[in-house]
Amino acid sequence: MEARLLRSLSQILGPLALVGMLAAMYAAFIHAPREATMGDVYRIFFIHVPTAINAYLAFGLVFVGSVLYLFRRKFRWDTLAEIAAQQGVLFTTLAMVTGSFWARPVWNTWWTGDPQLTTTLIMWFMYVGYLIVRGALQPGEQRARLAAVFGIVAVVTLPLAHFAVELWRGLHPGRGGMDITVEMRQALMISMLAVTLLNGYLLVKRLQFAQLRRRAEMLREQLRQIRG
Amino acid sequence: MKADHLRRVDGGSMRLFAAAWAILLKDIRNEARAPKVVAPMFLFAFIVLLVFVFAIDPLNMDVLPVFPGILWTGVFFAGAIGMARMFSGEMSRGSLQGLVAAPIDRAAIYFGKFGGGLVFVGLTAGTMTPLLFLFFRQNITGPWWQLASVLLLVNVGFVAVGTLVAAITAQTGQSEVLLPILLFPLSIPLVLGAVELTAGLLENGSFADNAHWIWLLAFYDLLFIVLGPLLFDYVVEVS
Numbered sequence: 001m002e003a004r005l006l007r008s009l010s011q012i013l014g015p016l017a018l019v020g021m022l023a024a025m026y027a028a029f030i031h032a033p034r035e036a037t038m039g040d041v042y043r044i045f046f047i048h049v050p051t052a053i054n055a056y057l058a059f060g061l062v063f064v065g066s067v068l069y070l071f072r073r074k075f076r077w078d079t080l081a082e083i084a085a086q087q088g089v090l091f092t093t094l095a096m097v098t099g100s101f102w103a104r105p106v107w108n109t110w111w112t113g114d115p116q117l118t119t120t121l122i123m124w125f126m127y128v129g130y131l132i133v134r135g136a137l138q139p140g141e142q143r144a145r146l147a148a149v150f151g152i153v154a155v156v157t158l159p160l161a162h163f164a165v166e167l168w169r170g171l172h173p174g175r176g177g178m179d180i181t182v183e184m185r186q187a188l189m190i191s192m193l194a195v196t197l198l199n200g201y202l203l204v205k206r207l208q209f210a211q212l213r214r215r216a217e218m219l220r221e222q223l224r225q226i227r228g
Numbered sequence: 229m230k231a232d233h234l235r236r237v238d239g240g241s242m243r244l245f246a247a248a249w250a251i252l253l254k255d256i257r258n259e260a261r262a263p264k265v266v267a268p269m270f271l272f273a274f275i276v277l278l279v280f281v282f283a284i285d286p287l288n289m290d291v292l293p294v295f296p297g298i299l300w301t302g303v304f305f306a307g308a309i310g311m312a313r314m315f316s317g318e319m320s321r322g323s324l325q326g327l328v329a330a331p332i333d334r335a336a337i338y339f340g341k342f343g344g345g346l347v348f349v350g351l352t353a354g355t356m357t358p359l360l361f362l363f364f365r366q367n368i369t370g371p372w373w374q375l376a377s378v379l380l381l382v383n384v385g386f387v388a389v390g391t392l393v394a395a396i397t398a399q400t401g402q403s404e405v406l407l408p409i410l411l412f413p414l415s416i417p418l419v420l421g422a423v424e425l426t427a428g429l430l431e432n433g434s435f436a437d438n439a440h441w442i443w444l445l446a447f448y449d450l451l452f453i454v455l456g457p458l459l460f461d462y463v464v465e466v467s
Contacts, residue, residue, distance in 0.1 A: 146400075149392070149396060
């Protein structure tokens with residue numbers, strides 16, 4: 001049942017993500033006009049914002065998976081949390097790297113002590129820590145339980161990172177802080193959708209992979225019992 | 229799970245308090261016999277202090293802008309050393325299972341450990357802060373209780389979250405390394421608040437411009453005092 005659901009999901013999400021990414025590239029490079037002050041550099045924004053939002057989405061899923069694991073005690077929720085944490089770290093890294101490329105010409109520096117940057121980095125450390133805790137424990141009930149507790153605690157860094165722009169007013173442009181045209185808004189929406197689809201596709205694929213691995217493990221165990 | 233019915237028989241907040249108090253006294257007694265938490269924390273704090281004094285040379289430069297940062301970096305580093313060892317006694321003797329199996333609410337274990345951490349980290353921070361002021365030739369212009377209340381607010385939050393994280397990392401067997409890695413990012417709001425408030429106190433001797441930081445610290449403290457015991461229940465569960 002669950003395997004079939006994942007398979008159909010991946011069959012739908014895969015092509016959609018591909019089409020979405022191509023459309024996003026067209027929208028970002030051709031449909032959206034040059035920006036008045038920054039020129040073409042601003043186009044990084046079409047990958048930077050979607051990856052940042054998707055990092056939040058993934059870390060939100062870590063929280064959901066952790067809470068559900070503690071209540072339901074099903075390993076699938078633990079697996080969801082683990083995979084979401086890895087993807088969240090990936091997307092946060094992408095957001096920080098693309099942001100850095102943008103900051104070099106616009107702020108004339110790769111990195112500053114701006115609140116948005118700092119809180120994002122803290123969030124990144126938090127979830128890398130989450131993955132390190134998992135790595136330090138043997139697979140099983142204890143690891144799932146302790147990781148779930150930490151996955152719940154770690155969520156406090158999300159609002160901190162998300163509202164940093166409003167709370168401290170640093171250099172980082174806030175929501176609605178840039179003058180954007182209708183075409184730019186459309187391009188942003190398309191790239192947001194595309195990256196979210198990609199995020200979902202990766203998640204489903206990796207859930208499938210985890211499931212196959214679990215099945216292989218079970219078969220191996222059965223084989224061992226037959227032989228032994 | 230079997231002990232659940234026992235636990236419910238004589239619950240109640242008085243019993244929770246009494247059990248937490250007993251665990252706190254046990255930890256203090258243990259420390260008095262062989263200071264395994266406080267001694268390394270104190271030593272580390274003094275070494276950090278000396279390193280800062282040598283590295284920054286407070287006699288020949290104006291350290292006022294960096295002093296709050298130095299103060300709190302020292303306190304947090306030393307605090308992490310202590311928190312990493314809060315459960316080391318239980319882990320090495322295997323007595324955590326004993327505590328968990330006792331017919332008390334697990335929140336009592338959390339609050340007992342929390343109280344212990346509060347005393348040990350508070351002692352270290354309370355000794356270290358005046359010494360740092362002395363070595364760096366700083367003066368607070370306002371009344372001393374203002375700084376003391378910042379120390380207390382920060383200490384409560386740090387130990388509340390530290391106790392929870394220490395209980396997790398103690399079970400990995402790599403607490404000394406893992407705890408700081410997990411605890412520092414979590415305590416960033418505390419560091420920010422503490423540094424801003426201290427800087428305000430050093431400059432104009434009052435909290436006047438910084439009231440929002442006090443609220444942030446208080447909110448953080450409250451959050452983890454509520455969340456801590458709730459999640460601790462899952463951390464020490466015997467499967």
